[in-house]
Amino acid sequence: MFAYIIRRTFAALLLILVVSAVTFAIFFLLPRIAGETSDQLAAQYIGKNPSPEAIAAVKKNLGFDQPLYSQYWNFLKGLVGGAEYKFGPDPVTCHVPCFGYSFKNHLEVWPELTKRIPVTLSLAIGAAVLWLVSGVTTGVISALKPRSIFDRLAMGVALAGVSLPVFFTGALLLTVFSYEWPILDNLQYVNFTDDPIMWARNLILPWISLAFLYSALYARLTRAGMLETMSEDYIRTARAKGLVERKVVTRHGLRAALTPVVTIFGMDLGLLLGGALITEQVFSLQGIGAFAVQAIADNDLPKILGVTLLAAFFIVVCNLVVDLLYALVDPRVRLS
Amino acid sequence: MTELQNTTAPAAQTPAGDPFLSVRDLRIHFDTDDGLVRSVDGVSFDLHKGRTLGIVGESGSGKSVTSLGIMGLHRSKRARISGEIRLNGEDLIAAGPDRVRQLRGREMAMIFQDPLTAMHPYYTVGQQIVEAYRVHHPDATRKQARTRAIEMLDRVGIPQPDRRVDDYPHQFSGGMRQRAMIAMALVNDPSLLIADEPTTALDVTVQAQILDLIRDLQEEFGSAVIIITHDLGVVAELADDILVMYGGKCVERGPADTLFDAPEHPYTWGLLGSMPRLDRELQDRLVPVRGTPPSLINVPSGCAFHPRCPYAQLTGGRSTTEVPVLAEAVPGHHAACHLAAAERHRIFTEEIAPRL
Ligand SMILES: Nc1ncnc2c1ncn2[C@@H]1O[C@H](COP(=O)(O)OP(=O)(O)OP(=O)(O)O)[C@@H](O)[C@H]1O
Ligand code: SF4
Ligand SMILES: [Mg+2]
Numbered sequence: 001m002f003a004y005i006i007r008r009t010f011a012a013l014l015l016i017l018v019v020s021a022v023t024f025a026i027f028f029l030l031p032r033i034a035g036e037t038s039d040q041l042a043a044q045y046i047g048k049n050p051s052p053e054a055i056a057a058v059k060k061n062l063g064f065d066q067p068l069y070s071q072y073w074n075f076l077k078g079l080v081g082g083a084e085y086k087f088g089p090d091p092v093t094c095h096v097p098c099f100g101y102s103f104k105n106h107l108e109v110w111p112e113l114t115k116r117i118p119v120t121l122s123l124a125i126g127a128a129v130l131w132l133v134s135g136v137t138t139g140v141i142s143a144l145k146p147r148s149i150f151d152r153l154a155m156g157v158a159l160a161g162v163s164l165p166v167f168f169t170g171a172l173l174l175t176v177f178s179y180e181w182p183i184l185d186n187l188q189y190v191n192f193t194d195d196p197i198m199w200a201r202n203l204i205l206p207w208i209s210l211a212f213l214y215s216a217l218y219a220r221l222t223r224a225g226m227l228e229t230m231s232e233d234y235i236r237t238a239r240a241k242g243l244v245e246r247k248v249v250t251r252h253g254l255r256a257a258l259t260p261v262v263t264i265f266g267m268d269l270g271l272l273l274g275g276a277l278i279t280e281q282v283f284s285l286q287g288i289g290a291f292a293v294q295a296i297a298d299n300d301l302p303k304i305l306g307v308t309l310l311a312a313f314f315i316v317v318c319n320l321v322v323d324l325l326y327a328l329v330d331p332r333v334r335l336s
Numbered sequence: 337m338t339e340l341q342n343t344t345a346p347a348a349q350t351p352a353g354d355p356f357l358s359v360r361d362l363r364i365h366f367d368t369d370d371g372l373v374r375s376v377d378g379v380s381f382d383l384h385k386g387r388t389l390g391i392v393g394e395s396g397s398g399k400s401v402t403s404l405g406i407m408g409l410h411r412s413k414r415a416r417i418s419g420e421i422r423l424n425g426e427d428l429i430a431a432g433p434d435r436v437r438q439l440r441g442r443e444m445a446m447i448f449q450d451p452l453t454a455m456h457p458y459y460t461v462g463q464q465i466v467e468a469y470r471v472h473h474p475d476a477t478r479k480q481a482r483t484r485a486i487e488m489l490d491r492v493g494i495p496q497p498d499r500r501v502d503d504y505p506h507q508f509s510g511g512m513r514q515r516a517m518i519a520m521a522l523v524n525d526p527s528l529l530i531a532d533e534p535t536t537a538l539d540v541t542v543q544a545q546i547l548d549l550i551r552d553l554q555e556e557f558g559s560a561v562i563i564i565t566h567d568l569g570v571v572a573e574l575a576d577d578i579l580v581m582y583g584g585k586c587v588e589r590g591p592a593d594t595l596f597d598a599p600e601h602p603y604t605w606g607l608l609g610s611m612p613r614l615d616r617e618l619q620d621r622l623v624p625v626r627g628t629p630p631s632l633i634n635v636p637s638g639c640a641f642h643p644r645c646p647y648a649q650l651t652g653g654r655s656t657t658e659v660p661v662l663a664e665a666v667p668g669h670h671a672a673c674h675l676a677a678a679e680r681h682r683i684f685t686e687e688i689a690p691r692l
Binding site for chain 1: 409437438439440441442445446448450453454455456457458460467471472506517520521
């Protein structure tokens, strides 16, 4: 088991490195392939109509004249050791971990990101709890009484859930609960540590609109899994022991049916932590997703690179956790 | 013992006292989209403690459904059950599902065909045996239950049981898994053990070991045992009595000795002909019963075996029109066939016996 953890962690680290190299290449190599010169790249960091001298200085100071691999190397060095840029009259310091420096806004990327992590984290975790509980419960009940009224109703709602986009359900919820019938108006993100009640109150609508989509998916997934496991031979064995049906369902059926759900859950959560683009946009939440949208709109490369790396990091970490959980759940994985 | 109570059998063959399990006219039908499936259609037998009943028949003859019905495991929205199942005098069909659940695993236990799929892959063998024990011993501590599990694993011949108790099913070999299943079934000292094709999924060499184990344990615990199989060879040495099923019905029932030496029913003759025997040449060993098993939705008229029976013409048309009743052919030995007893005996001795 220990060797397995080490192996998976090492693989995850390697994966992050590969992802960072690829992201770096995409943002710095592609413009060159597309014909953009390092002069043009540098020109983006100065005002309108820059002088050739200014461009040359920026190129040198920011290292655009160096070959790409050494630029990547400097980027990695910045991540672990920080970086210093000579830009303008005073040198600017980019503290560890240096995810890049936005010369457009004169801001370090990392503190900008960390400011937004709690928003996205609150959104994702809250929604995840909601959709896991509601989705799995609905799926289990549906599977235990297939073709019952509950099952038909739940699966009908689930079909609507997977078909309706978040920008529709989100806007609908906002219209009803913030404007028509304003019991949840004036929604602003409040830190959990400042006021947990306001935190929850102001996040409940985004949670619901995100969770609606996902719980629909999870209900269908759980239902299918439960229908399959409940017809397995070991369920009959569990009943033959004289176990009460509730334990047969939870300890034997659900336990096995949850394995694929956990796998998907890890991936979904990882993706969401990298920014719930649409939901954050609909509810004006200043999370990582909104940051990414802004960075792309501004064509601010260091920001885009930083947020991409962070998202990749979340996905890789969540998948690592899933892998480890999977081994914990299924001994056949761990012992083979 | 399989005699009905109203029949007289030689005194030597009738164990004293009431039977532990008594099944009367058991019918289990399933309401499906294709029609009513008559999986079990009027089966009766008695079984005393310390005795072994073999239920034999080809695939789809209703053997498993019979055993699941006794265990109360057939229950579903679409199952219709009627008749009587008396376990130690108590009617299980009339009893509520919770009462049957309490008896399940304690008074009656079951082992299944494929021990790999029958055990939960996510729990250790020990955890599964402990669970089976604690269902019916809620006051037992974890430690006591674990000690009991190790003791049972030891009893069924698993080496180093104190270590193997923490292994997962997939770490066991097929034969060991079936031993572990047996340990799990016997952990509460049930008085009735049902083994549904306990050796079909195993290697030939392991099969004999498992059957020996079941016999040893039965002698030790004195329980009543039902062995279900489609292979007469499996029950030849183990069973005291044999019940042959065809199309959900019992077509022949009697003591194992007489059933093997003087089988009464043409279907049993076919089964005996398909039984592999060591003293026979390989090529003419397996003479399967010609034709396909009957549909349980549109059961053939009259005797369900008539489309496959070589003697159906000898009954003056009764085979195709009239359902034969199970009647006593010789004392203690019943068969359901329209052929006259004398005719049957003549055919058997002249045509069948020489080929066996
Ligand atoms: N829940 C059910 N619903 C509908 N039909 C069923 C159900 N369970 C069993 N049957 C049918 O009942 C018939 C008898 O099945 P059963 O499993 O008892 O056969 P078997 O004698 O044990 O055969 P095998 O040797 O293949 O195990 C089969 O035709 C099967 O399709
Ligand atoms: S009743 Fe007729 S068809 Fe059935 S076994 Fe006897 S002879 Fe064959
Ligand atoms: Mg069967």
